[in-house]
Amino acid sequence: MRSPIPTHRRHRxxxxxxxxxxxxxxxxxxxxxxxxxxxxxxxxVPTGEEVxxxxxxxxxxxxxxxxxxxxxxxxLSDTLDARDRFDEDQRRLASQxxxxxxxxxxxxxxxxxxxxDVGELQFLVNVTSVSDLSWRRHLLRNHAGSSQxxxxxxxxxxxxxxxxVRESIDTAERLRLEIDRLxxxxxxxxxxxxxxxxxxxxADAWDRAAIxxxxxxxxxxxxxxxxxLRFCESTHNYQATSPxxxxxGAYQFDFATWQTVGGxxxxxxxxxxxxxxxxxxxxxxxxxxxxxxxxxxxL
Numbered sequence: 354m355r356s357p358i359p360t361h362r363r364h365r366x367x368x369x370x371x372x373x374x375x376x377x378x379x380x381x382x383x384x385x386x387x388x389x390x391x392x393x394x395x396x397x398v399p400t401g402e403e404v405x406x407x408x409x410x411x412x413x414x415x416x417x418x419x420x421x422x423x424x425x426x427x428x429l430s431d432t433l434d435a436r437d438r439f440d441e442d443q444r445r446l447a448s449q450x451x452x453x454x455x456x457x458x459x460x461x462x463x464x465x466x467x468x469x470d471v472g473e474l475q476f477l478v479n480v481t482s483v484s485d486l487s488w489r490r491h492l493l494r495n496h497a498g499s500s501q502x503x504x505x506x507x508x509x510x511x512x513x514x515x516x517x518v519r520e521s522i523d524t525a526e527r528l529r530l531e532i533d534r535l536x537x538x539x540x541x542x543x544x545x546x547x548x549x550x551x552x553x554x555x556a557d558a559w560d561r562a563a564i565x566x567x568x569x570x571x572x573x574x575x576x577x578x579x580x581x582l583r584f585c586e587s588t589h590n591y592q593a594t595s596p597x598x599x600x601x602g603a604y605q606f607d608f609a610t611w612q613t614v615g616g617x618x619x620x621x622x623x624x625x626x627x628x629x630x631x632x633x634x635x636x637x638x639x640x641x642x643x644x645x646x647x648x649x650x651x652l
Contacts, residue, residue, distance in 0.1 A: 394559070401556040404556045411546045425528050425532050432524050451525075453510055454522075579633075605644070610635065615634070
């Protein structure tokens, strides 16, 4: 008669049987995830192909703007070069007209800020003392006078200028405005391109996870089980490191394992969503075994 199994061995044997049954049940349930399940996992993260298409579109838009900017700058340079061929009086007039135009703009902006013209009543009503009221009236009188003087000087200079000078000034002004507009648009594109490039590793991570879930042996595990695993491994700290520094991030990847699922750099420095994606790829291919102490939460 075979000797009875010692109690501690019976416990281990029973535990092994439970683990085998659980693993069999997981495999029997099938590795496939529905489209809705994958959409929920990705939480709106686009595919890598979509991200790269966005980057390409933004880069093409930027290139087109830079081409237009270069053309406008070249045309402005040609316009100013042509102005240099005017006689001395016409060159002087062109310079004075542009200076007078800038001065008129400055007076108009100052008047607007201080409530001149259409805002005069509100500007005068919004006072805190008698001295403040006196000062505001003084500003309005001076701004009104300055505006009229600046406008009359500009009109006098333009009357003296030739058609070529006035055309040169109009062209230069149009081109400067165009250059300013294009520079703003290029500047606004840069952070959008940078943001899309930063998103690319995350998109690729979820692409890999989707393939692994489709092709791997273990499929997906429910979100609540991942939450328990994260708490066990790192108390939900995505920047966590083990005392030795070997294991890093919410799922305590070592560098070698992190690289096998497409990660680069420090796992603890990766965005949480990227760590989530790469952990799911690892589970889909290898099950709970990469987490020998806490992996039972995924069963």
